[in-house]
Amino acid sequence: xEQPNPKPALxxxxxxxxxxxxxxxxxxxxxxxxxxxxxxxxxxxxGKSTLMNIxxxxxxxxxxxxxxxxxxTRLTSPADAIARGIxxxxxxxxxxxxxxxxxxxxxxxxxxxxxxxxxxxxxxxVSEVSARFGVPVDPSAVVRDLPVDERQRVEILKALxxxxxxxxxDEPTALLGVRQIAxxxxxxxxxxxxxxxxxxVTHKLGEVMEIADRVSVIRRGRKQxxxxxxxxxxxxxxxxxxxxxxxxxISRSAGRDEPEVVLECRDLTVPEPxxxxxxxxLNLRVRAGEVLGIAGVxxxxxxxxxxxxxxxxxxxxxxxLNGEDIANALPRRLRRCGVSIxxxxxxxxxxxxxxxxxxxxxxxxxxxPPDDAPRFVSWRRVRAEAKELLEAFDVRPPDPDLxxxxxxxxxxxxxxxxxxxxxxxxxxxxxNPSWGLDVGAIGYVHRRLVAARNDGAAIxxxxxxxxxxxxxxxxxxxxxxxxxxxESSRADVSLDDIGLAMAGAxx
Amino acid sequence: MVSELVLIxxxxxxxxxxxPILFASLGEILVERSGVLNVGIEGVMLIGAFTTALVxxxxxxxxxxxxxxxxxxxxxxVALSALYVRIGTDQVVTGLMFNxxxxxxxxxxxxxLIGGQVGPILRGISVPGLSRVRFxxxxxxxxxxxxxxxxxxxxxxxxxxxxxxxxxxVRAAGERPGAxxxxxxxxxxxxxxxxxLGCGLSALGGTxxxxxxxxxxxxxMVAGRGFIALGVVVLARxxxxxxxxxxxxxxxAQSLQFLASQIDALAGVPRELWLAAPYVATIFVVVFSLxxxxxxxVGVPYKPxxxxxx
Ligand SMILES: Nc1ncnc2c1ncn2[C@@H]1O[C@H](COP(=O)(O)OP(=O)(O)OP(=O)(O)O)[C@@H](O)[C@H]1O
Ligand SMILES: [Mg+2]
Numbered sequence: 001x002e003q004p005n006p007k008p009a010l011x012x013x014x015x016x017x018x019x020x021x022x023x024x025x026x027x028x029x030x031x032x033x034x035x036x037x038x039x040x041x042x043x044x045x046x047g048k049s050t051l052m053n054i055x056x057x058x059x060x061x062x063x064x065x066x067x068x069x070x071x072x073t074r075l076t077s078p079a080d081a082i083a084r085g086i087x088x089x090x091x092x093x094x095x096x097x098x099x100x101x102x103x104x105x106x107x108x109x110x111x112x113x114x115x116x117x118x119x120x121x122x123x124x125x126v127s128e129v130s131a132r133f134g135v136p137v138d139p140s141a142v143v144r145d146l147p148v149d150e151r152q153r154v155e156i157l158k159a160l161x162x163x164x165x166x167x168x169x170d171e172p173t174a175l176l177g178v179r180q181i182a183x184x185x186x187x188x189x190x191x192x193x194x195x196x197x198x199x200x201v202t203h204k205l206g207e208v209m210e211i212a213d214r215v216s217v218i219r220r221g222r223k224q225x226x227x228x229x230x231x232x233x234x235x236x237x238x239x240x241x242x243x244x245x246x247x248x249x250i251s252r253s254a255g256r257d258e259p260e261v262v263l264e265c266r267d268l269t270v271p272e273p274x275x276x277x278x279x280x281x282l283n284l285r286v287r288a289g290e291v292l293g294i295a296g297v298x299x300x301x302x303x304x305x306x307x308x309x310x311x312x313x314x315x316x317x318x319x320x321l322n323g324e325d326i327a328n329a330l331p332r333r334l335r336r337c338g339v340s341i342x343x344x345x346x347x348x349x350x351x352x353x354x355x356x357x358x359x360x361x362x363x364x365x366x367x368x369p370p371d372d373a374p375r376f377v378s379w380r381r382v383r384a385e386a387k388e389l390l391e392a393f394d395v396r397p398p399d400p401d402l403x404x405x406x407x408x409x410x411x412x413x414x415x416x417x418x419x420x421x422x423x424x425x426x427x428x429x430x431x432n433p434s435w436g437l438d439v440g441a442i443g444y445v446h447r448r449l450v451a452a453r454n455d456g457a458a459i460x461x462x463x464x465x466x467x468x469x470x471x472x473x474x475x476x477x478x479x480x481x482x483x484x485x486x487e488s489s490r491a492d493v494s495l496d497d498i499g500l501a502m503a504g505a506x507x
Numbered sequence: 508m509v510s511e512l513v514l515i516x517x518x519x520x521x522x523x524x525x526x527p528i529l530f531a532s533l534g535e536i537l538v539e540r541s542g543v544l545n546v547g548i549e550g551v552m553l554i555g556a557f558t559t560a561l562v563x564x565x566x567x568x569x570x571x572x573x574x575x576x577x578x579x580x581x582x583x584x585v586a587l588s589a590l591y592v593r594i595g596t597d598q599v600v601t602g603l604m605f606n607x608x609x610x611x612x613x614x615x616x617x618x619x620l621i622g623g624q625v626g627p628i629l630r631g632i633s634v635p636g637l638s639r640v641r642f643x644x645x646x647x648x649x650x651x652x653x654x655x656x657x658x659x660x661x662x663x664x665x666x667x668x669x670x671x672x673x674x675x676x677v678r679a680a681g682e683r684p685g686a687x688x689x690x691x692x693x694x695x696x697x698x699x700x701x702x703x704l705g706c707g708l709s710a711l712g713g714t715x716x717x718x719x720x721x722x723x724x725x726x727x728m729v730a731g732r733g734f735i736a737l738g739v740v741v742l743a744r745x746x747x748x749x750x751x752x753x754x755x756x757x758x759x760a761q762s763l764q765f766l767a768s769q770i771d772a773l774a775g776v777p778r779e780l781w782l783a784a785p786y787v788a789t790i791f792v793v794v795f796s797l798x799x800x801x802x803x804x805v806g807v808p809y810k811p812x813x814x815x816x817x
Pocket of ligand 2: 048049050408409
């Protein structure tokens with residue numbers, strides 16, 4: 001690795017940013033040199049995205065300075081930042097859903113674009129970039145149709161294609177599986193050797209250990225500590241992030257002898273969900289008080305399975321909930337039968353970003369009210385109940401009148417959990433419930449899910465994160481090309497077995 | 508049954524009625540693609556029509572009248588984009604107010620400045636080759652340059668939207684302005700350009716009304732054609748080529764009353780029914796195009812610095 005220049009490529013000095021009563025950034029300093037990876041760690045809501053948005057010109061700081069290559073700079077818009085060689089991968093995608101991958105990538109290209117658009121040319125150009133950086137995407141796919149992890153790759157490619165010298169990545173690994181993370185870290189490693197300056201926001205301590213030259217930890221808008229390689233280990237970082245040591249204390253009660261089957265799928269086929277490849281002829285059972293973990297490389301039918309279970313796609317075959325057929329039932333009926341859904345896309349399906357937390361929490365009950373519900377909504381009561389729930393689920397801030405969009409990702413997920421798990425569900429369908437969350441919040445989500453299990457709920461858990469699956473599941477199945485390639489109780493299966501089954505090997 | 512002359516007249520009027528709606532729709536497609544809903548289109552057409560008549564009467568030149576109509580549309584676009592884009596007012600309310608203002612203003616100025624005078628109009632031009640074809644030649648012989656300009660403009664708008672980098676920018680502004688900003692573009696500037704140009708085109712719809720009839724201005728002469736154009740745009744799914752078809756259908760619907768009056772068998776049907784035809788058609792079209800999806804950000808003003816809400 002080359003010696004860093006004396007002048008940092010990007011320096012943020014004394015950055016302040018307030019949103020109403022919330023101080024998102026309080027006098028934060030951050031420097032990154034060329035040929036260096038600087039990792040920013042912090043809990044949900046710590047102020048990381050705010051700082052990155054300021055560095056990319058999305059927002060202006062209330063106070064503080066930005067220097068690029070030692071020169072003081074004002075970034076009044078992303079255009080300024082791009083012109084100065086900064087690229088950003090956004091936490092919440094900044095892609096046009098109606099456009100193709102190629103159009104999205106090239107919309108952001110730095111070279112001035114004018115005149116005619118050469119459709120075939122841009123597809124070829126993007127294929128070339130995608131091959132060069134080893135980031136696989138289908139340039140002519142429409143972004144709207146892509147699963148979240150692939151959208152993330154498009155964002156990464158967009159920044160890489162610009163050849164940015166300073167690269168800001170706001171939680172780029174949140175949605176990626178272990179293998180893809182390894183690929184991304186390799187790419188980042190190469191970019192660093194190439195002399196680029198990289199700021200990487202993450203929650204995953206493992207990544208930090210692997211590639212960080214320098215780590216800054218932010219807590220509640222203030223920088224806690226900055227450590228260079230060799231000065232940190234996972235314990236130190238976790239403590240700096242949360243102010244306490246994380247104890248991994250998930251207590252699962254022993255399963256009952258013969259608990260009843262809550263969910264049973266027979267010959268379940270979801271022929272053509274809009275979300276990706278189909279599943280065919282699936283048989284599975286989940287008992288009360290059991291977590292069924294579903295593993296698989298993205299795009300092997302797990303989306304289709306979830307869409308089928310949650311009534312978002314037409315399916316064939318039988319789905320029985322406590323013996324009652326719920327195949328192709330409307331979401332409203334599913335809700336009434338006690339099905340809770342924790343969607344992957346918390347800003348799209350999980351919450352209505354512009355509505356308040358109280359409204360978001362009440363939404364499900366309003367759309368599928370219990371039979372004895374009063375005809376009119378008492379907002380006073382709803383707000384009081386919401387406040388209680390928000391506090392019980394440790395949402396920060398627990399203010400029922402705040403719009404959901406004002407919360408950090410982790411806190412938004414807690415709101416979804418509060419709504420879905422407080423209703424004593426019989427079946428919970430959880431789709432990557434902890435992506436993008438910090439260690440503290442992940443631990444929280446896990447405890448809540450296990451608590452629901454201990455209370456007798458059947459839980460279907462789809463996750464990219466094998467560690468998560470191994471930790472929470474009682475039984476694990478692996479889907480490959482729309483079929484089950486492995487089914488086993490957790491105790492009898494190793495990570496290697498799962499890895500093989502994900503690649504298509506049958507036992 | 509119906510004489511050839513009647514049929515020729517029917518198609519001649521249909522094409523004449525189609526042209527204003529075509530220009531208005533093409534302009535509105537540009538505007539909506541960029542994420543703005545211009546309910547004020549009716550007022551823009553009215554101001555375009557009045558300015559055309561005024562300049563025509565004063566100067567005696569068709570060319571100047573046409574340019575003035577277009578120019579007045581651009582100016583309307585400047586004013587409207589300041590409200591819609593920069594200030595971020597409610598687009599429906601602003602548009603409606605603009606229409607009311609335009610009706611009042613043009614009626615007042617007409618009384619003050621031109622009254623019932625008429626100016627020059629565009630003559631029909633003969634198309635080499637086509638003019639000798641039976642029937643078709645007769646219909647087309649009476650069409651002026653604006654018909655051909657509108658038809659030629661349709662693919663130009665389509666190419667601009669789908670085949671140029673500028674079009675990609677405009678569509679991104681209409682779908683996900685936050686993504687456009689994150690890509691380093693100025694969302695406001697993109698929308699200004701689309702709204703101003705779009706209003707210019709829509710105003711040409713008003714110009715066509717004047718230059719294809721008497722050359723004079725009658726209060727409220729646009730008579731809802733702007734609203735019909737709003738419907739055509741939805742029906743056309745924001746595609747210029749389909750808008751051309753849509754405008755033709757509405758042209759035919761509007762001249763039905765003439766055709767009906769010439770057919771004895773239909774003599775019993777009240778005239779008002781035929782007058783209502785284009786509006787009924789609009790409602791039908793909008794109902795049956797329920798599936799069509801507005802550009803995602805239409806009607807939502809963009810505020811920079813709200814990065815979290817792309
Ligand atoms: N546009 C906004 N308006 C109001 N408050 C905001 C806005 N953006 C962020 N905040 C608040 O600022 C604080 C910091 O948010 P930020 O998104 O920077 O957190 P983060 O560290 O990126 O969290 P996460 O890991 O969940 O993404 C949070 O309390 C959040 O609610
Ligand atoms: Mg963030």
